Amino acid sequence: MSSPVGENRPSGPRELGYDVTETKTAGAPAGTDLAAIELRGVKKTFQAHGDAVAAVRGVDVAIGEGEFFSLLGPSGCGKTTTMRMIAGFDEPTEGEVFLHGQDVVGVPPNKRDVNMVFQSYALFPHMTVLENVAFGLRRKGVAKAEVARRVGEMLEIVDLKGRERRRPRELSGGQQQRVALARALVNRPRALLLDEPLGALDLKLRQAMQVELKRIQREVGITFVYVTHDQNEALTMSDRIAVMNDGRIEQLGTPREIYERPATAFVAGFIGTSNVLSGTVARAGGGRAVIEPGPGERIVVPCDAAPGEEIELTVRPEKIDVRSDPPAGDGCALRGTVTEVVYLGMFTNYNVATSTGAEVVVFVQNVSSADDVATRGDSVWLSWDPRHSYVIGA
Amino acid sequence: MSSPVGENRPSGPRELGYDVTETKTAGAPAGTDLAAIELRGVKKTFQAHGDAVAAVRGVDVAIGEGEFFSLLGPSGCGKTTTMRMIAGFDEPTEGEVFLHGQDVVGVPPNKRDVNMVFQSYALFPHMTVLENVAFGLRRKGVAKAEVARRVGEMLEIVDLKGRERRRPRELSGGQQQRVALARALVNRPRALLLDEPLGALDLKLRQAMQVELKRIQREVGITFVYVTHDQNEALTMSDRIAVMNDGRIEQLGTPREIYERPATAFVAGFIGTSNVLSGTVARAGGGRAVIEPGPGERIVVPCDAAPGEEIELTVRPEKIDVRSDPPAGDGCALRGTVTEVVYLGMFTNYNVATSTGAEVVVFVQNVSSADDVATRGDSVWLSWDPRHSYVIGA
Amino acid sequence: MRRRLAPYALILPGGLWLAIFFVVPMVVMLSFSLMQGDVVNGFRLTWHWQNYSDGLSTYADQLIRSLVYGLLATAACIVLAYPVAYWIAFRGGARKTTYLFLILLPFFVSFVLRTFSWKFLLADDGIVLSPLKDVGLLPQDFHVIATGFAVVAGLTYNYLPFMVLPIYVALERVDPKMIEAAQDLYASPAQAFARVVFPLSLPGVFAGVLMTFVPVSADYVNSTVLGGTNNTMIGNIIQNLYLVNTDYPQAAALSFTLMAILLIGIFLYAKALGTEDVLEVATR
Amino acid sequence: MTATVVEDGSRTARRARGRWSDRLLYAYTWLIIIWLCLPIAVMIAFGFNDAKGRLNLTWQGFTFKWYGQLFSVPDLTTALVNSLTIALIATVGSAVLGTLIGLALGRYRFRGQGSLNLVQFAAISAPETVMGASLLSFFVQLNIGRGYWTIVIAHIMFSLSFVAVTVRSRVLTLDPAIDEAARDLGATGWTAFRLVTLPMIFPAVLAGALLAFALSIDDFIITSFNSGSTLTFPLWIWGAQKNGLPPQVNVMGTLIFVAGVLLAVGNAVLARRRR
Amino acid sequence: GVKGQKAAPPKQNDVQKYWAGKTKHGHVNFANWPLYMDKARTPLKAFTKATGITVTYREVISEMPQWFGKIAPQLQAGQSIGYDLMVVTNGVEFTKLKELGYLVPLDHSRLPNFAKYAAEIYRKESFDPGNVFSIPYQTGLTGIAYDPAKTGREITSIQDLWDPAFKGKVGMMSDPQEIGNFGMFAIGVDPEKSTPADWKRAAARLQEQKSKGIVRKYYEQDYIDALTRGDVWLTMAWSGDIFQQNLSEKSNLKFVIPKEGATLWTDSLMIPKTAENPVDALMLMDFFYLPDTAAKLAESVNYVTPVPAAKQAIEADAAKATGADQKSLQQIAESPLVFPSDADYAKLRHYRTLTTAEEKEYNTTFQHITAG
Ligand SMILES: Nc1ncnc2c1ncn2[C@@H]1O[C@H](COP(=O)(O)OP(=O)(O)OP(=O)(O)O)[C@@H](O)[C@H]1O
Ligand SMILES: Nc1ncnc2c1ncn2[C@@H]1O[C@H](COP(=O)(O)OP(=O)(O)OP(=O)(O)O)[C@@H](O)[C@H]1O
Ligand SMILES: NCCCCNCCCN
Ligand SMILES: [Mg+2]
Ligand SMILES: [Mg+2]
Numbered sequence A, B: 001m002s003s004p005v006g007e008n009r010p011s012g013p014r015e016l017g018y019d020v021t022e023t024k025t026a027g028a029p030a031g032t033d034l035a036a037i038e039l040r041g042v043k044k045t046f047q048a049h050g051d052a053v054a055a056v057r058g059v060d061v062a063i064g065e066g067e068f069f070s071l072l073g074p075s076g077c078g079k080t081t082t083m084r085m086i087a088g089f090d091e092p093t094e095g096e097v098f099l100h101g102q103d104v105v106g107v108p109p110n111k112r113d114v115n116m117v118f119q120s121y122a123l124f125p126h127m128t129v130l131e132n133v134a135f136g137l138r139r140k141g142v143a144k145a146e147v148a149r150r151v152g153e154m155l156e157i158v159d160l161k162g163r164e165r166r167r168p169r170e171l172s173g174g175q176q177q178r179v180a181l182a183r184a185l186v187n188r189p190r191a192l193l194l195d196e197p198l199g200a201l202d203l204k205l206r207q208a209m210q211v212e213l214k215r216i217q218r219e220v221g222i223t224f225v226y227v228t229h230d231q232n233e234a235l236t237m238s239d240r241i242a243v244m245n246d247g248r249i250e251q252l253g254t255p256r257e258i259y260e261r262p263a264t265a266f267v268a269g270f271i272g273t274s275n276v277l278s279g280t281v282a283r284a285g286g287g288r289a290v291i292e293p294g295p296g297e298r299i300v301v302p303c304d305a306a307p308g309e310e311i312e313l314t315v316r317p318e319k320i321d322v323r324s325d326p327p328a329g330d331g332c333a334l335r336g337t338v339t340e341v342v343y344l345g346m347f348t349n350y351n352v353a354t355s356t357g358a359e360v361v362v363f364v365q366n367v368s369s370a371d372d373v374a375t376r377g378d379s380v381w382l383s384w385d386p387r388h389s390y391v392i393g394a
Numbered sequence C: 001m002r003r004r005l006a007p008y009a010l011i012l013p014g015g016l017w018l019a020i021f022f023v024v025p026m027v028v029m030l031s032f033s034l035m036q037g038d039v040v041n042g043f044r045l046t047w048h049w050q051n052y053s054d055g056l057s058t059y060a061d062q063l064i065r066s067l068v069y070g071l072l073a074t075a076a077c078i079v080l081a082y083p084v085a086y087w088i089a090f091r092g093g094a095r096k097t098t099y100l101f102l103i104l105l106p107f108f109v110s111f112v113l114r115t116f117s118w119k120f121l122l123a124d125d126g127i128v129l130s131p132l133k134d135v136g137l138l139p140q141d142f143h144v145i146a147t148g149f150a151v152v153a154g155l156t157y158n159y160l161p162f163m164v165l166p167i168y169v170a171l172e173r174v175d176p177k178m179i180e181a182a183q184d185l186y187a188s189p190a191q192a193f194a195r196v197v198f199p200l201s202l203p204g205v206f207a208g209v210l211m212t213f214v215p216v217s218a219d220y221v222n223s224t225v226l227g228g229t230n231n232t233m234i235g236n237i238i239q240n241l242y243l244v245n246t247d248y249p250q251a252a253a254l255s256f257t258l259m260a261i262l263l264i265g266i267f268l269y270a271k272a273l274g275t276e277d278v279l280e281v282a283t284r
Numbered sequence D: 001m002t003a004t005v006v007e008d009g010s011r012t013a014r015r016a017r018g019r020w021s022d023r024l025l026y027a028y029t030w031l032i033i034i035w036l037c038l039p040i041a042v043m044i045a046f047g048f049n050d051a052k053g054r055l056n057l058t059w060q061g062f063t064f065k066w067y068g069q070l071f072s073v074p075d076l077t078t079a080l081v082n083s084l085t086i087a088l089i090a091t092v093g094s095a096v097l098g099t100l101i102g103l104a105l106g107r108y109r110f111r112g113q114g115s116l117n118l119v120q121f122a123a124i125s126a127p128e129t130v131m132g133a134s135l136l137s138f139f140v141q142l143n144i145g146r147g148y149w150t151i152v153i154a155h156i157m158f159s160l161s162f163v164a165v166t167v168r169s170r171v172l173t174l175d176p177a178i179d180e181a182a183r184d185l186g187a188t189g190w191t192a193f194r195l196v197t198l199p200m201i202f203p204a205v206l207a208g209a210l211l212a213f214a215l216s217i218d219d220f221i222i223t224s225f226n227s228g229s230t231l232t233f234p235l236w237i238w239g240a241q242k243n244g245l246p247p248q249v250n251v252m253g254t255l256i257f258v259a260g261v262l263l264a265v266g267n268a269v270l271a272r273r274r275r
Numbered sequence E: 001g002v003k004g005q006k007a008a009p010p011k012q013n014d015v016q017k018y019w020a021g022k023t024k025h026g027h028v029n030f031a032n033w034p035l036y037m038d039k040a041r042t043p044l045k046a047f048t049k050a051t052g053i054t055v056t057y058r059e060v061i062s063e064m065p066q067w068f069g070k071i072a073p074q075l076q077a078g079q080s081i082g083y084d085l086m087v088v089t090n091g092v093e094f095t096k097l098k099e100l101g102y103l104v105p106l107d108h109s110r111l112p113n114f115a116k117y118a119a120e121i122y123r124k125e126s127f128d129p130g131n132v133f134s135i136p137y138q139t140g141l142t143g144i145a146y147d148p149a150k151t152g153r154e155i156t157s158i159q160d161l162w163d164p165a166f167k168g169k170v171g172m173m174s175d176p177q178e179i180g181n182f183g184m185f186a187i188g189v190d191p192e193k194s195t196p197a198d199w200k201r202a203a204a205r206l207q208e209q210k211s212k213g214i215v216r217k218y219y220e221q222d223y224i225d226a227l228t229r230g231d232v233w234l235t236m237a238w239s240g241d242i243f244q245q246n247l248s249e250k251s252n253l254k255f256v257i258p259k260e261g262a263t264l265w266t267d268s269l270m271i272p273k274t275a276e277n278p279v280d281a282l283m284l285m286d287f288f289y290l291p292d293t294a295a296k297l298a299e300s301v302n303y304v305t306p307v308p309a310a311k312q313a314i315e316a317d318a319a320k321a322t323g324a325d326q327k328s329l330q331q332i333a334e335s336p337l338v339f340p341s342d343a344d345y346a347k348l349r350h351y352r353t354l355t356t357a358e359e360k361e362y363n364t365t366f367q368h369i370t371a372g
Helices: A021-027 A079-087 A129-139 A144-157 A173-185 A203-220 A231-237 A255-260 A265-270 B021-027 B079-087 B129-139 B144-157 B173-185 B203-220 B231-237 B255-260 B265-270 C002-032 C050-058 C060-091 C093-108 C111-121 C129-134 C148-173 C176-184 C189-218 C221-226 C234-243 C248-273 C278-283 D008-015 D020-046 D074-107 D113-125 D128-141 D148-173 D176-184 D189-218 D221-226 D233-243 D247-274 E012-019 E042-051 E064-076 E092-099 E112-117 E158-162 E176-186 E196-211 E223-229 E239-249 E278-287 E291-301 E310-320 E323-334 E342-347 E356-370
Strands: A037-048 A051-063 A068-072 A094-099 A114-117 A191-195 A223-228 A240-245 A248-253 A275-285 A288-291 A299-301 A310-315 A321-323 A332-343 A347-354 A359-365 A379-384 B037-048 B051-063 B068-072 B094-099 B114-117 B191-195 B223-228 B240-245 B248-253 B275-285 B288-291 B299-301 B310-315 B321-323 B332-343 B347-354 B359-365 B379-384 C035-038 C042-045 E027-032 E054-059 E085-089 E135-146 E170-173 E215-219 E234-238 E254-256 E262-270 E348-350
Touching: A037 A079, A051 A079, A051 A248, A068 A079, A068 A231, A079 A094, A079 A114, A079 A191, A079 A223, A114 A173, A114 D176, A129 A144, A129 A173, A144 A173, A144 A203, A173 A203, A203 A231, A223 A231, A231 A255, A240 A255, A240 A265, A248 A255, A248 A265, A255 B332, A275 A359, A299 A310, A299 A332, A321 A359, A332 A359, A332 B255, A347 A379, A359 B359, B037 B079, B051 B079, B051 B248, B068 B079, B068 B231, B079 B094, B079 B114, B079 B191, B079 B223, B114 B173, B114 C176, B129 B144, B129 B173, B144 B173, B144 B203, B173 B203, B203 B231, B223 B231, B231 B255, B240 B255, B240 B265, B248 B255, B248 B265, B275 B359, B299 B310, B299 B332, B321 B359, B332 B359, B347 B379, C002 C248, C002 D074, C002 D113, C002 D128, C002 D148, C035 C248, C050 C060, C050 C248, C060 C093, C060 C148, C060 C189, C060 C234, C060 C248, C060 D020, C093 C148, C093 D020, C093 D189, C093 D247, C111 C148, C111 C221, C111 D020, C111 D233, C148 C189, C148 C221, C148 D020, C176 C189, C189 C234, C189 C248, C189 D113, C189 D128, C221 C234, C234 C248, C234 D128, C234 D221, C234 E064, C248 D128, D020 D247, D074 D113, D074 D148, D074 D189, D074 D233, D074 D247, D113 D148, D128 D148, D128 D221, D128 E064, D148 D189, D148 D221, D176 D189, D189 D247, D221 D233, D233 D247, D233 E223, E012 E278, E027 E278, E042 E054, E042 E278, E042 E291, E064 E085, E064 E092, E085 E092, E085 E278, E092 E356, E112 E278, E135 E158, E135 E176, E135 E223, E135 E239, E158 E176, E158 E196, E158 E234, E170 E176, E170 E196, E170 E223, E176 E196, E176 E234, E176 E262, E176 E356, E196 E356, E215 E223, E223 E234, E223 E239, E234 E239, E239 E254, E239 E291, E291 E310, E291 E323, E310 E323, E342 E348
Parallel strands: A068 A223, A068 A240, A114 A191, A191 A223, B068 B223, B068 B240, B114 B191, B191 B223, E027 E054, E027 E085, E170 E215, E170 E234, E262 E348
Antiparallel strands: A037 A051, A037 A094, A240 A248, A275 A288, A275 A310, A288 A299, A321 A379, A332 A347, A332 A379, A347 A359, B037 B051, B037 B094, B240 B248, B275 B288, B275 B310, B288 B299, B321 B379, B332 B347, B332 B379, B347 B359, C035 C042, E085 E262, E135 E234, E135 E254, E135 E262
């Protein structure tokens, strides 16, 4: 299910609030459309205890200049391995890696123009913040004054001015994170690879750092390749997301594409909560199929199924409306009984047992606080726009 | 700001979906209304390096039989210390602890009829799952056959049948967590104390375990005292929540009370996201004050402020509506410009710069996917029901 | 590819050193143990297995005595060291390192010198016994030196820190939460110790035994300095056979016999303890 | 409820539960420490004994003269110098070789690792008598005469594994990503080792080296097998003891002791400051 | 296997072959027993003054078998043992050194003092007839030393070493030959004429002494330390040691020749074949035969000197001295322990010469006791 190279590459201002146009021109030589990073048919097999473990089974992807690109997927799906092949710590068993159009297979990490931010930060504990950040420049033989200037600038950007002489252990988790970022960014790499850079932080700090990271990326305009297994993080920050599973990319697209139109059942299940309903098509026509589980009930699905066919469809919990009387119009309508109401502050979670046999989860935003839409045991009607019923892969 | 003893104790079926009535009668001797756990004026001061550290500054609380009670608060606020005084690992410097009506100050932990689940589980690494779970019963001298029966039953409940012979390190994090739970529950304690039992798990597993824990509590009907610093966790699971800060309880109430009517600025800030607006009262009357930041704009606040008074109010992001034209009626209305739109799957986050000077965050549930309510740079109107403007502490 | 060779490059010098000066000598000694002859007429490899049986029968007393002394001293070390290690690990607080340092102080004085120091302290007419004899508390011919007790005590003294350290390390690793968890589950403090703390510290005891039992059983300095006519240990014999009698075959055979017995003992002990991987514990 | 109500009078007592067992353990620990240090105290004291004859057995008055005549027993001085130089060479040698092995064992998985571990385990736990004897057999077989350098060889041989084990356990706790980070930032393999890995494992190398030094300077049994006619401090004491140890031995023992203590304390202070 | 190196007896031209081209280096390393020269090393200073050769003197020998075990491997490897001159007792070790060819044949043309002053009996000792490899340094006896304050009575007999009253307070020697001899005396056998059957009986007697806990320990040279400390009250001892100990420690120890007899031994000077400074060593050997040197040595160690002319020298010294010194010098000149009469010699017994084959049996028999 991996997308052909470049197919999904963004070609203008993103639908997201973040304007990346400026950074694109800043980061890449004008007039070229070379991808910052390109993987072609990349596979990686490890030999472990005599067994061959296929960590990456074939990845094709092109990441544009200045893009915030996320790799999202469950533990062990090959995210880190993909990243390490870009950085040069592992060499692909098969396939090619291009950095700005140049094949870099065989080039050692210290000769690649990308830098990495490790999950554990991997700060040098015996060096001060300053020495950590200056490390890369010094290795490149940059002049002393220049090093000082650039490090100073970078510490400004990550808001660590005044802590130059501290050692990593004397910093908080968030500060350490920023040192790791500065240490990589100060080298002005073609691309920055971040492997779950927020994985070790607690929720509050994590959220704060997400905002920070995004700000910094916009400021420096460098391509970010971001690994996470946290879907919220990926949705919040990315221009595009590649959802990986078992060594392959299952879907590649903008956050909205991935959330609203998951290409596979895996993606649907991995991103957000989904209700899965199934039934036999009663009527069909005009690109729509209708299931009628009971009197007055109907599930309308935009698909080409024929009557009598058994289909399976998906609806997101927040798309569903709960009401006490049957909805008007010809949208989807389903009757059920509330089995569970959990108040979650911003919204309330209702579990509704429906006549299809499936228990449907509904999220209702708590716009009004006084009264709940329904309580446990209530008989209710669920309704939603047929556009939100989708058949996976269709 | 701590509530007087018992004041907030639930006295009937909770507003929550969880029905706790059955467990109440199961857990407590019928006819008594003794609290399972009661703290009266409890203070704890530690001597550290010659300094006196006041960890708990005066806590009064009564926790009912069969209740799921959470202690929520930032790191270092005294949650663990409070818990340890209930379990008997620390003795209060002042005040009394009652377990089911009996003063237990001075009673060692092994003589208290409560059990604890530790954050790190504290499983005995040299014992099998079975030995771990049987440990407490054996210490109490329960007959062999009885031990076997009860341990078997408990392992069934926590879904660990068939792993009796494993050692803790051979189990996954979630399984270890369940062993810890079983080890405590099998003793049928009066109350179970859980100190951030999910703190070490990753997000996905954490969510799964929340559901599991809640199920088990309902099944066994034992009082749970639950410590967490994760607000979502507390909201999801608790019958009542005590929000602690700096050694004191700031607010005690149901999740809804705490979320919708935070008693202090601290609580409001700690639970969920809040917008804070301020302005000068233009008109007042009928228990309502109105601020008029600009033409056609008004913020209505249910409070007794007099005209000319400067007031500060709070609105939750999900209570606010975004529209392109001014709202009708006499609700709150505020004009602003969208500065940021972040798509978050279930909902979209809008940042709106308003004429009050404050940037207001609005969460809009993504009921319809086709079009965003607004895009960056749009001029919009925000509106909300005056009931949702509240002045903290009022 | 270079990565795959890297570890070999790293271990090469040290590995060679161990191979040439430890492994090969062991093999040479093994070959010696099967030779016959003497320095004057030379030694020839005749696969003379009798060296082993001769050694065993001639020096059975010393061999057994060494093992008994080794066991006694090791046991004494455990009994004496455990409470100290326990106290430092759980109650040492901020002074932990200071206490450990005090325990290690004797190591800054030569082992031989320390042993002579005891001989001096406990001399028949020395500063401890002499006053007691003078006031008639002890008979004139009472003595401590030149007894088995003195040898075992000396061994215990010299190796005690080797027992304190590993037990301390193991106890230090025991999460205090374990004790609380046990008490929470109705264990009295004594039960919490017996069922949780002690079993968890066993790897430390094991490491301590490994570090004391072997050297103690093979020691000869203590028995020479503090022992009498009936306290000769197998170490003395081996040393004598090598350095005095130059009877290399017999010495080599005895050395191997000793080593085999000690290793078998260690493995049996490890088995009994349930330590799955002896090497893992030992080389940790 | 298992808890029984206790009368109010003992309330404060109940709040602070008794700790008599702690006090007992505390006293016991000090007793052991005193026992351990007693011979040292005696050794130091008799370095100040104004002994008149050949034997330094009974207290005959206080004097500093032995400190003045510290080097008046020429062989003793030679032996001490031998001991010190041998210990230094052996320390450096085993620190270098052991560190390399420790790095390999901690960082890589490779064929032969098991055997290397086994050999090291054997080298650590083989009885000294056996090690000394086997090395002697080896030298005898090859017709290599014993002396200064055979002692050095033996000392490196038996301390090497201790250094390797110490370094290995430190390397195991290192985040491998740190080395990769250095490479990622443009450092070559050697630069990464020099600037990043070595400084991080240095405390372990130092600890291992100190251990090696202590083992070497104190070794008697293995040395006695392989010393030929070269004397070290322990060997000299052993030989000289037969007709009474001169007070200079106490003085030198005291000085070595004090130096060792200062070294250890200095190291600890340094480590604390570095932290 | 390791080659044996049994050497053929030296032929006449071996001496020339060895000494040809050897020159004086101005330095010599001398290995000796403790308590075998005064603390000031007077004879050595005189030697340096006379010849310009400096001497490194070390008291590294305290028991014969140990010393042999220590040097044999080096000598076998053809390496220096660190000494050019050493003092070795007659007995199995000397025999082995000789047979293995580890000793330098002496060039008697360079030993004029020996030729001139050595007593006749020392020129034909059975262990080295013709002094091919060795010339005597001192001879002495092994008897019993005791602390009368502790024993509370005179000690006169070997049997006193078996007295249960001294349980745990008796010292015996660990050298198989020394202890074997005493065992033999105890059962009334002349050691020199003993048979393997006698060894067994003697060993049984010694075993009994050990089993009863009478023996404190089996000592080398360190018996003297134990005696002085009070660890033992009576012990086998070498004659001169007691004299010196009394001198230096102001102790009141006594030495007796037990009525059953005592052994006479000879400690000889010899040059190991790997010596680096043989010429200087040979010069020092000869220097000890100057009557003056011999006298100084006898005055300080109180062993039997092989130079009869030393007696006059001591008497001359006594004449010059005054008071207590004079008295003690006179005592030395008259002491049977320094200048035994022929009658004295008759009472003394000699070591039994053992072949390599006998040695093993002999050693096993007695080591079984001492290495208990
Ligand atoms: N050096 C290695 N040797 C053998 N197998 C490996 C190695 N590195 C990774 N693997 C395997 O390859 C697969 C992919 O691993 P990878 O680290 O890329 O996953 P990931 O997506 O980063 O997971 P996580 O979210 O847990 O970090 C896993 O099955 C892992 O066990
Ligand atoms: N044994 C102790 N000695 C000294 N101070 C202590 C001790 N235990 C806790 N404190 C202090 O008491 C305060 C409260 O600690 P407590 O562990 O109860 O916090 P908490 O709410 O559980 O925090 P967290 O969420 O981080 O676990 C803290 O300031 C802590 O440093
Ligand atoms: N103190 C000098 C003693 C010399 C004794 N040598 C004789 C040894 C007889 N075995
Ligand atoms: Mg990963
Ligand atoms: Mg806590």
